[in-house]
Amino acid sequence: MNPSYTPTVSTPPPPLTRALGTALAGSALFGLATGLGHTPRAMLAFGLAAPALFLGSAALALPPLCLAVSASPRPPSIASVVRATGETLGLLGVALAGLAAPAAFFSVTMHTRHAPALLVVAVVVAGGVALRSLSKRVFVDTPSTLSWSLATGWNVLAVVLGLRALVRLGDALSGVLR
């Protein structure tokens, strides 16, 4: 292997506002693409629902995260936890923006019961990967049984919160689609 080879991109992290803007724009784009095969009203509803889901779930899970981190042996600062959350949301926004094209494709070509199932799977996988990434960032400096327990507990809580938000939004969107 050539020693001059640079395996990864080492760019400085974007500011928090830019990361949040990316998350907002990416998730909105994904939502709009998801509703492309339906009515304009449904498209708008999806475009609003996706940012509400991802950013709302993050907002719901952030206070317990700060609490869990504070109880860990060597807690990072709250500011760094918030920054890590914002950066993770920014990356999630990039991923969702990329997934907008397949979402639009499936929205237009698939009108069966598998379509919402596929959408839910995509949303859950994207959210799960983001959750794992954030957890690794925040709890990585304190590898102990206590911090592992706190991380697991917070992950479970975040998943439950996210799924609850998803179900609530799903109910609302099914009304729009009818």
Add this chain to the structure above:
Amino acid sequence: MSAALTALASEGLSVAPRVTAAQPPSPRVDPPGRPHADLQAPAEALDGALDATPRVTPSDAPRVTPNYTPSDAPSDTPSDAPSDGLEGAPDDAVPSALTWVEQLLRAPGAALGALVDSPEGASPATLRTLVLTVALGAGLFGGVLGAARGPLQSLAAGVKLPVVLLVTLMVCVAPFVALARIAGTRLTAASTVSLVLGASARLALVLAGLAPVLWLVASEVRYHSIIVTAVAACAVAGAAALRFLFQGLERVKAPLRVGLAWVLLFSLVGAQSGWCLRPFVVRPRTASPPIVRALEGDFFEAISGSARAAVGRYDARSALTPR
């Protein structure tokens, strides 16, 4: 599975010529009578490459491997050598395309060097060659696939199969770039497009190579044998493309999960786009086969229906019948 994929990806990397940022690109001229390989590679790696992939090279014509061609190319570059296709000269179109075909099939490491080592990816001329390779290779296979039902279906399938591949690529490129970006790899959008297009071109080439086998089966046996042969050919071609793809990802030190996510997404989108443009092989009982069926059901519904039918559970109401 991941171990097998890693082994596949690592295999052949020792013989792959590489161009790094620290080494300015230079034209490579292989001596006559010698297979083209990286002149900077260690001798033992070169020997391994020669053992692994025996190649036939005209003894009287030096060759230029498909790689960078800087503007300050030395004057000792043979003027009559086949071009690498990156210079864009119209006269070199045929040789460069053939060189690319040869590289993709025989020395994927060398092809990967030209596709992913530069942040700019492949040149526009190379991209055109790859798209053309996809269109012709998949078109040939599709034409043979539909030939059992006459020239019209053959023509339709020959057009539809490349469209399926290219539409799938177009839909998947943005998520591929996004996934590579968030995974922290050094793949740029251009090199991602180049890599995926290269893998697709290899898939199409293998499909084209297996098209005569399919033709042989289609001319002698019935519908289900055509299906089985086509699936087997697609599996072989898919394996060749996957190997190329994972070699490329290994080359840029991308995590294995990026490749797996790409493959999963490509499979889903490809299955659905193929479903939208069906039929490719028409059932014999269909009296007047359509060129494209109505947008009914989806690929997953068809698979689950077939799985139920395989165990003897038929649902007459939801059964998808050809129209």
